[in-house]
Amino acid sequence: MQNILVRTILSYLILFGTPMLLPVLFIKLVGLGGIRDLVTYEPRDTPLHKLDPRLKVLYPIGMGTLSIILNWDFMLIVFGLTIIPWFWLKPSRAKIRVLMVLVIGPAIAGFWSQGLYYLPPAPIHFLWQFPWTLSWMGSPGITTYGMVFGLQQTARVLVTVSTSMLILISTDVGDFTWAFERFRMPPAVGFAMTAALRFLPEMVARTTLVLRAVELRGYDMSRPKFIQFTRWPDYVRRLSRAIVIITVPLLVGSLRGTTTMAMVADARGFGVNRRRGSLIEHPLTRYDIAGYVILVGLVVTAIVLRIFHIGARPY
Amino acid sequence: MLITGVSGCGKSTLALALCGLIPSRIPGEMRGQVMFRGRALSGLKPHQASQLVGMVFQNPNLQLINQTVQSEVAFGPENLALPHHEIVSRVSWCLEVTGMEGMRKASTITLSGGQKQRTAIAATLAMKPQVLVLDEPLSDLDPVGAQEVLATLQRLARSEGTAVVIIEHRVDEVAPWADRVVLMDKGRVVLDQPPRQAWADPGPWARTGVGVPDVVRLAHALPDAFGGALPLSVEEAAQQLSGTWVVPALAQAAAARAASADLRARLEPEPAPDSRPPVLAWEDVSVEFDGKRAVSDVTLQVAEGEFVALIGANGSGKSTLVSLTVGMGTPSAGQVFFRGQPVRPGKVFEHAAQVALLLQAADEMLFEDSVIAELRFGSKFRALPPDPVLDVEGAIEFFGFKGLEQVSPWELSQGGRQRLALGALLVGAPGVLVLDEPTTGQDAEHMQSFLRLLDAIRSRTGLTVVAVTHDIRGLASRAERIVALSDGQVRLDGPTHHVLGQIDELRQCGVLSPPLPRLQSQLLGHCDDVLLTVADLAAAVSACRPEKVGGI
Numbered sequence: 001m002q003n004i005l006v007r008t009i010l011s012y013l014i015l016f017g018t019p020m021l022l023p024v025l026f027i028k029l030v031g032l033g034g035i036r037d038l039v040t041y042e043p044r045d046t047p048l049h050k051l052d053p054r055l056k057v058l059y060p061i062g063m064g065t066l067s068i069i070l071n072w073d074f075m076l077i078v079f080g081l082t083i084i085p086w087f088w089l090k091p092s093r094a095k096i097r098v099l100m101v102l103v104i105g106p107a108i109a110g111f112w113s114q115g116l117y118y119l120p121p122a123p124i125h126f127l128w129q130f131p132w133t134l135s136w137m138g139s140p141g142i143t144t145y146g147m148v149f150g151l152q153q154t155a156r157v158l159v160t161v162s163t164s165m166l167i168l169i170s171t172d173v174g175d176f177t178w179a180f181e182r183f184r185m186p187p188a189v190g191f192a193m194t195a196a197l198r199f200l201p202e203m204v205a206r207t208t209l210v211l212r213a214v215e216l217r218g219y220d221m222s223r224p225k226f227i228q229f230t231r232w233p234d235y236v237r238r239l240s241r242a243i244v245i246i247t248v249p250l251l252v253g254s255l256r257g258t259t260t261m262a263m264v265a266d267a268r269g270f271g272v273n274r275r276r277g278s279l280i281e282h283p284l285t286r287y288d289i290a291g292y293v294i295l296v297g298l299v300v301t302a303i304v305l306r307i308f309h310i311g312a313r314p315y
Numbered sequence: 316m317l318i319t320g321v322s323g324c325g326k327s328t329l330a331l332a333l334c335g336l337i338p339s340r341i342p343g344e345m346r347g348q349v350m351f352r353g354r355a356l357s358g359l360k361p362h363q364a365s366q367l368v369g370m371v372f373q374n375p376n377l378q379l380i381n382q383t384v385q386s387e388v389a390f391g392p393e394n395l396a397l398p399h400h401e402i403v404s405r406v407s408w409c410l411e412v413t414g415m416e417g418m419r420k421a422s423t424i425t426l427s428g429g430q431k432q433r434t435a436i437a438a439t440l441a442m443k444p445q446v447l448v449l450d451e452p453l454s455d456l457d458p459v460g461a462q463e464v465l466a467t468l469q470r471l472a473r474s475e476g477t478a479v480v481i482i483e484h485r486v487d488e489v490a491p492w493a494d495r496v497v498l499m500d501k502g503r504v505v506l507d508q509p510p511r512q513a514w515a516d517p518g519p520w521a522r523t524g525v526g527v528p529d530v531v532r533l534a535h536a537l538p539d540a541f542g543g544a545l546p547l548s549v550e551e552a553a554q555q556l557s558g559t560w561v562v563p564a565l566a567q568a569a570a571a572r573a574a575s576a577d578l579r580a581r582l583e584p585e586p587a588p589d590s591r592p593p594v595l596a597w598e599d600v601s602v603e604f605d606g607k608r609a610v611s612d613v614t615l616q617v618a619e620g621e622f623v624a625l626i627g628a629n630g631s632g633k634s635t636l637v638s639l640t641v642g643m644g645t646p647s648a649g650q651v652f653f654r655g656q657p658v659r660p661g662k663v664f665e666h667a668a669q670v671a672l673l674l675q676a677a678d679e680m681l682f683e684d685s686v687i688a689e690l691r692f693g694s695k696f697r698a699l700p701p702d703p704v705l706d707v708e709g710a711i712e713f714f715g716f717k718g719l720e721q722v723s724p725w726e727l728s729q730g731g732r733q734r735l736a737l738g739a740l741l742v743g744a745p746g747v748l749v750l751d752e753p754t755t756g757q758d759a760e761h762m763q764s765f766l767r768l769l770d771a772i773r774s775r776t777g778l779t780v781v782a783v784t785h786d787i788r789g790l791a792s793r794a795e796r797i798v799a800l801s802d803g804q805v806r807l808d809g810p811t812h813h814v815l816g817q818i819d820e821l822r823q824c825g826v827l828s829p830p831l832p833r834l835q836s837q838l839l840g841h842c843d844d845v846l847l848t849v850a851d852l853a854a855a856v857s858a859c860r861p862e863k864v865g866g867i
Contacts, residue, residue, distance in 0.1 A: 043421065268362070
């Protein structure tokens with residue numbers, strides 16, 4: 001282990017192995033189809049689906065705020081609370097797979113990057129210290145303190161990711177529009193969100209199709225095996241060139257689609273009135289009231305605790 | 316009202332003007348006015364016009380903005396800020412008349428083509444228009460789905476008093492439902508009459524290159540058999556022909572064909588078994604998506620030089636099956652072979668050199684800025700065989716691009732772009748040509764020219780062709796063999812003239828046999844060997860007319 005060559009090779013593998021693992025994990029487990037699944041609303045008959053849309057819009061904001069202002073110990077409680085509604089929702093297996101990657105990916109990234117670059121005050125305890133052949137790149141090695149710090153920061157991000165995803169897949173876009181209107185936001189905000197969520201899966205499907213079409217026309221998009229190191233640069237070059245090639249059909253198709261969508265929206269009277277009607281009325285139910293009480297209670301409690309310097313984030 | 320005409324004759328432009336989107340949303344010079352009960356539509360805003368004249372666009376995917384069926388239908392009334400009870404009542408009514416009530420909460424991306432089209436109609440109806448304009452509403456639908464949509468539209472017209480204007484190339488299917496037919500050519504209306512009068516004179520139709528329903532053509536070919544009244548549907552034709560000399564003549568012609576086939580089978584020696592492996596073979600193939608079976612235990616072989624059509628309702632597994640031949644998708648069981656070699660899932664680039672797959676959306680297969688560059692695209696990345704049947708220069712000549720080499724593909728017509736994509740694939744010298752819905756949305760003339768091109772390619776290259784299609788009357792009828800799929804399984808497989816006579820079995824596959832086979836089946840009770848063209852049918856029955864038979 002004292003051999004500089006061995007330490008250099010191991011250090012390079014440690015430094016670059018993990019970041020390379022993330023895109024592989026994403027492509028293998030999620031892929032373009034997974035992105036489509038990610039934002040697809042799943043109609044179900046659960047109490048979560050029936051909650052007041054305003055509460056659903058406020059929920060990620062409230063929990064995200066808690067994740068920012070509280071310290072790590074309290075943050076763990078907040079993180080745990082955001083997991084509970086998922087058991088209530090019981091999402092499809094496809095969604096769970098994508099969600100797991102979305103959770104594990106940033107966790108590894110945060111854990112790893114902070115472990116490398118977040119340095120505590122001396123004396124520093126290194127899990128693995130890089131030799132001079134690598135430390136010139138800016139990181140002296142991996143620290144325990146940095147990794148724990150990375151984990152904390154990641155959990156904070158995941159609170160917002162988890163709550164937002166929960167709401168996205170359990171709420172019809174029409175309900176978001178309704179909530180935005182009740183918050184006195186212009187209808188265009190709701191429509192922009194509607195169009196994005198409706199057409200992102202369409203765009204992903206078209207991109208997949210065009211990528212297939214490129215291959216059908218004789219363009220090599222085959223991915224080398226993980227250990228075929230010499231073939232990876234060529235693959236990256238081919239992939240970059242393919243992006244240029246597929247831009248034209250994607251752009252032409254999207255522009256055509258946008259024109260039709262704009263005409264449809266016009267023909268259906270979009271933007272005629274500042275206030276819109278609603279098919280679904282959302283009278284306050286006991287679930288809504290309970291939800292509001294819990295959310296407001298949590299936020300108020302966190303603020304009060306902070307005032308008394310309990311659980312306040314030290315940095 | 317049916318409005319028809321060749322591609323580019325101005326039908327869709329007229330539709331956009333009818334619903335007020337021209338000139339309000341599409342710039343251009345417009346002379347004259349579109350009047351609605353004495354009121355000019357061009358002065359109205361789109362949402363005002365859409366409450367008088369609603370428009371359903373060609374591609375339902377692009378006009379469904381919301382995530383669920385009910386929110387899509389409610390979108391218009393919500394924008395108009397109607398009271399809650401009015402929105403609820405409109406949504407319920409629209410879903411009921413379009414037969415979508417049971418799918419109220421379904422996600423729009425999970426709907427079939429027919430369901431999407433009906434949702435788009437429901438969403439347009441929610442604006443309570445008095446006229447409904449539909450631009451090629453049947454183009455993505457299988458024949459049974461098309462009949463469902465047409466029945467919905469007729470219900471609207473008859474019971475709700477909504478005027479329905481359909482722009483469509485598939486005149487055979489719309490003819491029995493229309494009260495009035497408008498033929499357009501080069502931006503002008505050349506004919507506007509009730510259907511029987513409209514098709515009484517085939518002249519304008521022949522001059523404009525627009526298809527005429529098969530039963531109408533048959534009536535023109537056998538005028539004395541129909542007694543002058545023009546039939547518009549198979550049922551009408553069968554009613555008019557029953558009891559006439561045509562039925563025994565048809566039976567006699569069928570018996571003669573059967574006897575001739577029997578004699579040929581006995582006299583001709585059994586062909587030597589082909590020692591070569593089939594060019595394509597699916598062995599016990601199943602495919603699953605999210606736990607649902609799209610293809611189930613399919614075993615199928617395609618011989619060298621064959622022309623096979625795969626037919627079936629939307630979602631029957633046709634496209635999934637052919638996509639496996641280039642490694643697109645992975646079978647959950649079984650294996651696909653090309654000339655005896657297994658097709659490796661995911662290796663699309665590798666297999667695309669052997670199997671040329673022309674996607675339905677041929678536009679998505681064009682990437683270059685000129686015709687010549689497009690034809691050379693494949694050779695930039697892959698070595699072509701030293702002596703291809705069709706090289707780039709040959710393709711320019713063969714596909715009619717002489718003088719257009721430097722033109723951008725986007726300046727070509729839709730048919731031209733499809734020809735270019737096909738030519739670019741064939742320059743790669745594949746062993747099989749697989750076509751996925753190549754004639755969708757094409758008018759009769761373009762369809763015929765595509766079919767002629769296909770014949771020319773086959774006679775020049777001897778290429779094996781596998782075509783996935785809903786176009787039973789045009790493309791499938793040209794195939795030597797038809798394979799009908801239903802729920803991912805092969806239900807019928809045999810010579811075209813035999814399979815198209817299995818009317819009930821095809822209907823169970825969600826496929827409506829073309830008018831002529833259905834007519835023969837109705838007249839004879841059952842017909843195992845049907846004639847597929849008007850010319851063949853007219854010639855066969857004329858040859859067996861009683862006076863001629865007596866003279867022999």
